[in-house]
Amino acid sequence: MTESAPRTRRSRTASLLPAPEDTGLTGKATINDIARLTGVSKKTVSRVINNSPLVHPETREKVLALMKQLGYTPDPQARGLAFRRSFLIGLVYDNPTAQYIVNMQYGALDALRDSGYELVVHPCDSSKEDYIDGVRRFVQQQKLHGVILIPRVSEDEQLAAALREIGVRYVRIASVPMDAAAHMLVTQDRQASTEAANYIESLGHRTIGLITGPRRYRSTIERGGGFLGGLDARGIKLPPDYIFEGGYTFDSGVAGAEYLLAKSPRPTAIFACNDEMAAGVYKAAMRRGLSIPGDLSVVGFDDSPLAAQLWPALTTIHSPTRDVGRQAAQMLLGEEPSSEAAAVAPRAVNPQLVVRDSTQRPKG
Structure with a gap:
């Protein structure tokens, strides 16, 4: 049983191929000949040549069998012929x-x-x-x-x-x-930042700072907007002068924290719209002799490896x-998208808050 199955499969494939005298070939076979005789496109033959995963196994077997039967050797330039x-x-x-x-x-x-x-x-x-x-x-x-x-x-x-x-x-x-x-x-950055706002407010923080990314980034609008909207829904309206436009870099996080921590009253919590800027907040807090989270709670966004390496470990939004x-x-x-794909909802991922050691209730 185990030995006869392969012979049956080969004979079935062979039976679907034209006999050598029926190919109509007078010279060396080309990729166009292989496509014509197997009834597939030149693009598919090229994919078989390049061992692409985007070919049905039966089609692959049929094309390879004919190539062997006709002694076809792919030209080096055949690689990538599909749609050039x-x-x-x-x-x-x-x-x-x-x-x-x-x-x-x-x-x-x-x-x-x-x-x-x-x-x-x-x-x-x-x-x-x-x-x-x-x-x-x-x-x-x-x-x-x-x-x-x-x-x-x-x-x-x-x-x-x-x-x-x-x-x-x-x-x-x-x-x-x-x-x-x-x-x-x-x-879905807005949804995640709203979760960060809900968490910070639930700890009891009322004086809060926000360090955003560059305003030309859509993520800045979504992350900053989600955070402000979340606070607003819980009765906290963040004053414009407690918002600093950063650049998604460590140095801009330091600058933003220096600006916010000089405010009176001083924020008891800062949300930075990525982890690198949150790390910059750590440096600014250290310069001022402030402890995290005793004097200042910090929340980031992305959950990069840096978040777990900071001390104390950073509470952040895990973006996969x-x-x-x-x-x-x-x-x-995958397959080329069909015209009907436009009506389908786009794929989405769901960022989630990861609570670590950089946040706690404010003093008093």
Whole structure:
């Protein structure tokens, strides 16, 4: 039984192939001949040649059997013939937070492992007028199969339009839906920041400081807006002078905390819109001889490795960045999105508050 099954499978495949005298070939077989004789597209044959996972096993077996029967040897340039794309996924970013980028790459690599695809990265400066042209050249020169866009470039509609124009697949990671569901992965930052506000207020804090990211980032609007809205719903209206615009960097966190801690009355809690800025708050508090959490409670956002390494360990919003990268890459490896996909709700992840040692009730 165990020995006869493979023979049956081979004979079934062989029976579906044309006899050598029926192929109509007068010379060496080409990739077009393989596609014609197996009844599949040239794109599919190219994927079989490149061992792509996006081919049905029976189709793969049929194509390989005919290639063997005809003695077909792929031309080296056959790699990536499908839509003139290579087996490369691009990650395009303009983000000052190194750990966020690293976690996103790890997630994408998790999805691409054993798939035949590789990851290539393209850092850019979205403040420059020609950066979209640079991304376009990167995509076309590498002949990318698809592109992952992370904040802040994911929030640029002109960039998304440029990618649609050249016909490359893409996924945008953003805090709110900004495109058709097939192109979106939503991180729901506003909901998470509201949870942080609820928690800080529930501890009894009433004088609170907020350090946001750059205002040109959509995540700044969502994280800051969610926090302010959460406090407002619980009867606390944060004065504008207790809000500092940071840059998602450690140094801007130090500057923001120095500004807020000089206020009178001094905040008993500070919410920083990412962990690097929260770490900067630690440094400013230490300079002033303030203890965390005895004199000042601190909450961050992202739950980067830094959060658990700080002393005391940082209470923060866990944003599953690695999982987001993995899901985005999986979306690009899947089937081409259909027209009906636009009506489906986009994928979303659910950040959650992680309570550690940097928060407690205020003194008195």
